[in-house]
Amino acid sequence: MTGIELININKTFTGSTIKAVENFTLTIPQGSFISLLGPSGCGKTTTLRMLTGLETPDEGIIRLGDKVLFNGETKELVPTEKRGMGLVFQSYALWPHMTIEQNISFGLEMQKVPKEEIAGRIEKIISLLRIEGLEKRYPNQLSGGQQQRIALARMMVLNPHILLLDEPLSNLDAKLRLEMRAELKRLHRELKNTVIYVTHDQMEAMTLSTEIAVMSRGKLQQYAPPMEMYKKPANLFVADFIGSPPMNHFSIADGESLAKTIMPLFPELAEKAFTIGLRPESIMVNPHSTAARENFWKHSAQIETVLPTGSEWIIGLRIDNISFFALLVEDCDYNPGDNVKVVIDPKNFLIFDKEGTRISR
Amino acid sequence: MQNINLKITRAKNTIKNGMNDPTTVIMVILVVVLAYLVIAPIGSMVINTFTVGVRDSSVSGGNVGDITGAFYKRVFNSRVSSVYFYKPLMRTLFVAIMVSIIAIPLGGLLAWFMVKTDLPGKKWMSSLMMLPYIMPSWTFAVVWLTIFKNRRLGGSAGVLESFGFTSPDWLAYGAFPIIICEAFHLFPFAYSLFSNSLKSMDIQLEESARIVGAPRSVITRRIILPLMLPATLSAFLLIFTRVIGSFGTPYILGTGVKYTILPTSLYAAFRSGETGVTAVIAVCMILVGVMLISLDSFLLKDNKRFVTIGIKGSIQRLTPLGIKKPFFVSFVLIVLCVTIFIPLFTLVTSTLTILPGVLTKENLTLVYWIGDTLPSMPGQLGLLRNPDVLGSVVNSLKTAVAAAVLSGFVGIFIGYVVIKKSHSMSGKFLKQISFMPYLVPSIAFAAANISLFAVRRGPVPALYGSMMLVVIVMAVKYLPYASRSGIAAMMQLGNDPEEAAQICGAPWRKRITRIVVPIMKGSLVGGIMLPFITAMKEQSLVIMLATPGTELMTTQVLRYTDYGYMQLANGVVLMIVILIIVFKLVIEKLTGAQATSGLGR
Secondary structure: OEEEEEEEEEEOOOOOOOOOEEEEEEOOOOOOEEEEEEEOOOOHHHHHHHHOOOOOEEEEEEEEOOOEEEEEOOEEOOOHHOOOOOOOOOOOOOOOOOHHHHHHHHHHHOOOOOHHHHHHHHHHHHHHHOOOOOOOOOOHHOOOOHHHHHHHHHOOOOOEEEEEEOOOOOOOOHHHHHHHHHHHHHHHHHHHEEEEEEEOOOOHHHHHEEEEEEOOOEEEEEOHHHHHHHHOOHHHHHHHHHOOOEEEEEEOOOHHHHHHHHHHHHHHHHOOOOOEOOOOOEEOOOOOOOOOOOOOEEEEEEEEEEOOOOOOOOEEEEOOEEEEEEEEOOOOOOOOOEEEEEEEEEHHOEEEOOOEOOOOO | HHHHHHHHHHHHHHHHHHHHHOOHHHHHHHHHHHHHHHHHHHHHHHHHOEEOOOOOOHHHOOOOOOOHHHHHHHHHHOOOOHHHHHHHHOOOOOOOHHHHHHHHHHHHHHHHHHHHHHHOOOHHHHHHOOHHHHHOOOHHHHHHHHOOOOOOOOOOOOOOHHHHOOOOHHHHOHHHHHHHHHHHHHHHHHHHHHHHHHHHHOOHHHHHHHOOOOHHHHHHHHHHHHHHHHHHHHHHHHHHHHHHHHHHHHHHHHHHHHHOOOOHHHHHHHHOOOHHHHHHHHHHHHHHHHHHHHHHHHHHHHHHHHHOOOOOOOOOOOOOHHHHHHHHHHHHHHHHHHHHHHHHHHHHHHHHHHOOOOOHHHOOOOHHHHHEEEEEOOOOOHHHHHHHHHHHHHHHHHHHHHHHHHHHHHHHHHHHHHOOOOHHHHHHHHHHHHHHHHHOOOOHHHHHHHHHHOOOEEEEOOOOOOOHHHHHHHHHHHHHHHHHHHHHHHHHHOOOHHHHHHHHOOOOHHHHHHHHHHOOOHHHHHHHHHHHHHHHHHHOOOOOOOOEEEHHHHHHHHHHHHHOOOOHHHHHHHHHHHHHHHHHHHHHHOOOOOOOHHHHO
């Protein structure tokens, strides 16, 4: 069993008063694909670097299986070079003065793998990552996508139990990013190692991970599988951060009359409710009579904008005095100013209290 | 009990963790050594300004070690203060202002021609403008003396003298030639400031003005010139700093008529053994230097907010010179002729002619290079056979290489530590301290080091008079170049490549030898090359450190001008320039790196 355990990790950088990572606790089972997701500056890269030992926490315990990597109490610390993890940098950090082959073999040399074996392992990783023919070239002669694969190959050739990826796709163009995403998923399925993936791109996190850990301001907000994260966000931050177009929400104070029509559906929450949220795709616009059930919430609305994206329509709506975005997949021919009827399944309302914690089921 | 055990474990682990990453150890060593080599000399000199030294008692009275205000009084308020301080200060100001008045318009005008117009032959002209970077600053002074020298000083005659014209004193020595020579040396620096500024200026600023209907003359007057204001201020401060720091030119051209500016006044005080007075003048110079450079960096910061730089692929629109082209071309050619060709030509021919400048067949000679008796220079051998000259060549090369390699490597390590420890106080301190020598005028820094190393202090022996001291002082003085290039390179490199190696399991030693140093090779070459070139040309810093046993080529030049042996002086100058060029070419060939790419201020 070589799962990872982070217990109560705290880290403040020298010269800063803000905690980069605060009371962070996370258990990562072996073989999972975890994403650390959050806006820039939320502490996800710092967490990753503490896992590798490139950064030292101020407090807390990091364990790999039953081996202690760091203990804030005893100051026990296993240095990076002895942790046997793999890390792919956002910048790739290929060594510019070495050929691709030398880049890949460097780690094996450091582990004193015999020469004959090195050649075989390089060959294997090169075919696994489909980068044949680049061995004698230098990094600056490769495209971004190729460099990315080399950076991956350089770490994977070492067979690390744990592979850490720090925003590995953010420097690639959209098409290549999609390809590499599929590639990463394939590799994970084949190699079955634990992958920890840092990203600020919710789409990447949603599509790749078995579990997502959303962070904000150094704190863990929620740790859950992707769909659970989407459907049952722990708080307003998570709800807001995940989803595109983003979730609609309004405070009850701002949309008082609108809230008065919704809140009777949730009598038990009347006391604490502060913000009401609604995913764009859960707004039905002029639905067929079969789709709208008796107990659904109904209201009139006015179309403000119509934004076709090709595969779907993003419709700007005004319901009462609040603006919403709805996401429709079927063809529609609304024009700004049209009056429509909106229908919503009450279970799709997300209700948050004053602190932003979700209180609806 | 358990508590104590925990503490012991913690301490043990902390030490173990520290040993795993020697960056901290290196940082501590660098901080201690640099503090001693940068701060201690200045501190020791400040102490000298108010304590009676061994050779001082005739001025101050009292016993050695007593505290006294006599030196400040002597410099600022006594019979001799006008000679020691006020006159040199006023002259320094005067020279700096006059030099600026000549060099800034000249540099600015040339920059405009080269960057903004369709002047033909720009490429080789602009590469000629780089020449002053490898020529010693006082070359013009030596050439000037070669041409205009009159009988006031002994030794060989000037070129004009051999044509029957005796130049008046004002033309041969003092303020006028000093200003002209400094201006000729410095205008290319103003040129490069202006041309960089012009090149980085966003073309869209000009285009917007054209769109709203401004004619070209208005654009130049209302858009371009105001945007050049920061560069002008920078050029002025640069010239000021250089004039305060330059020793050779005022020494060669001013000493004969007792026209002293601050650096030569400091030297005179040092020569006459007035340690305390020397220290006071040096402290004043340092204060002025610090002031100038802080002002410059303050203005530069402002400048950044002022000009938007870096639009991708900005294309310069060139102003056609039209029918006036021949006029402008000849103007530029005349400038280049007067400032580059004539000096170089004089330098070369004077070493090949007996009556300087007379190019008749019977007057040509190689005697100054290989002869064994030289006309009117009793006891001297030709340059290539002269033990004094050859000795100085060896000394110069030895010290320059040692100092350059030392500061180059220290610079890289400073860059490494500063980037790795950028958050820590010591990292910031290290960065600051490695830049400090830049603020101190060379001759004042030398004076400070003499005051520190004149006697044995604790484990540090008295180094005055040794080659070692020359090397150390040079290496420290040039550290700002090397550490700037080291920090810039490390900044660009970032921590990632080293951390990637660490992830791959490489221990610290392997990371340094296999990753960091190989990647930094290019910048290391730059960090060595620039100090080397500067060291080969250095005069201000070494004039007080050189003793008969440690004579360098540059100080040898001064000895020869003192005697009036202009042919020999010129010969040594030529040798310096040739050695620099050869060294530069060889290094560039060997390493494939562009060594002068970091050249600048």
